[in-house]
Amino acid sequence: MSTGSGHAPQIDAGGALVPRDLAQTADGRAAAARRRRRSRHRAPWEEPASPLGAVVKFLVLAGVVLAVLIPLWTVVLTSLSTQAETIRVGGLVTVPGELTFNAYRQILSGGIVLRATLVSTGITAVGTVLSTVVSVLAAYGLSRPSSLWHRPLLFVFLVTMFFGAGMIPTYLLVSNLGLIDTYWALILPGAVSAFNVLILRNFFMGLEPAVLDAARIDGAGDWRILARVVLPMSRAVVAVVALFYGVGYWNAFFNAILYINDNAKWPLQLVLRSYVLQGVTLPGSGVGQVDVATGAVTGLPVKMAVMVLAIVPILVVYPFVQRHFTKGVIFGAIKG
Incomplete structure (x- = not known):
């Protein structure tokens, strides 16, 4: 007896025929149970982030990186500028101008x-x-x-x-x-x-x-x-x-x-x-x-x-x- 491709029976461990949709549901539940067991052994920060969490992490890390790089960039650029350039901008230089060593x-x-x-x-x-x-x-x-x-x-x-x-x-x-x-x-x-x-x-x-x-x-x-x-x-x-x-x-x-x-x-x-x-x-x-x-x-x-x-x-x-x-x-x- 043939059935549609979406409902082809499968044989379970006991030898009985099981409809494919029920087998897929059981497989999904087993996979979810395995994921839950693995998650219990992982730290919270090792769990995959949600899309919103990933965006928030990116924004926070980008802010931290900018907070470090912008002052460093200003100090390095000012050290490479002339005194005339620092006088023109009124102090620390943030945009490259006349550079010198x-x-x-x-x-x-x-x-x-x-x-x-x-x-x-x-x-x-x-x-x-x-x-x-x-x-x-x-x-x-x-x-x-x-x-x-x-x-x-x-x-x-x-x-x-x-x-x-x-x-x-x-x-x-x-x-x-x-x-x-x-x-x-x-x-x-x-x-x-x-x-x-x-x-x-x-x-x-x-x-x-x-x-x-x-x-x-x-x-x-x-x-x-x-x-x-x-x-x-x-x-x-x-x-x-x-x-x-x-x-x-x-x-x-x-x-x-x-x-x-x-x-x-x-x-x-x-x-x-x-x-x-x-x-x-x-x-x-x-x-x-x-x-x-x-x-x-x-x-x-x-x-x-x-x-x-x-x-x-x-x-x-x-x-x-x-x-x-x-x-x-x-x-x-x-x-x-």
Whole structure:
């Protein structure tokens, strides 16, 4: 007996004939049930967005991107403009006009800005390596249950997160150690962050104990286990902690205000603060000087060029670490 193509019978699991429309309804219900079961195992943000939700997300993200790019575009464009162009528009430049690299040539041709850039680069490189190494060693020691006094030392680390000695005792300590007017005064007072140590410790505690035990059975000591087993498995969280330290050292200026009296040893952020916020002109800075090529004063473009010089290194380094950022922070925060 033949039926229409839309109602051809099907055979169910028991061998009985089932009309096609009923079979399609049952298949649809089964598929919906499977989708519901999968959705229970997914986070809310992993669910497919509705058309209205997609539009709202696009508009919000577009607004955030514009809020970041428009000020950055204005700063970069002003740094590439002449003083005459900034006077013509009455301040910051938003539409390209007469462009020149004179501001960058001034700040990179010598003087305090170039010297401050080298100081910040050196402090960031040395400080990041030192802080990351010390934090990894401290976190690994605190994560091993068999390590000596690991619980009292962990309590000491936790206390430092909520209570500090204060500015004056810290200054007296730095002064008694003979670090005033030295670059070590910009590194050692904040060399270790208890928060970063706890992130690393939590991650190390979440590593599979069987892997560490297998390495120990093979004859590896603590140093070799840390170097050959733990660190290769912890690249994401170590990269994130190194990024935290690097950004902190690069953006720091308050320690320089307290401990550095010689402006030749100022980091770039303190020079930037003096130029942009306080309007101070230092010898050899290039701010307020006359541009030889145009005869115009290049104050505002040079200030914006210093800002760009302070922003670019972080923008260059961050994309290489960004892929580890979410993974490292989440693992270090919730595991253990």
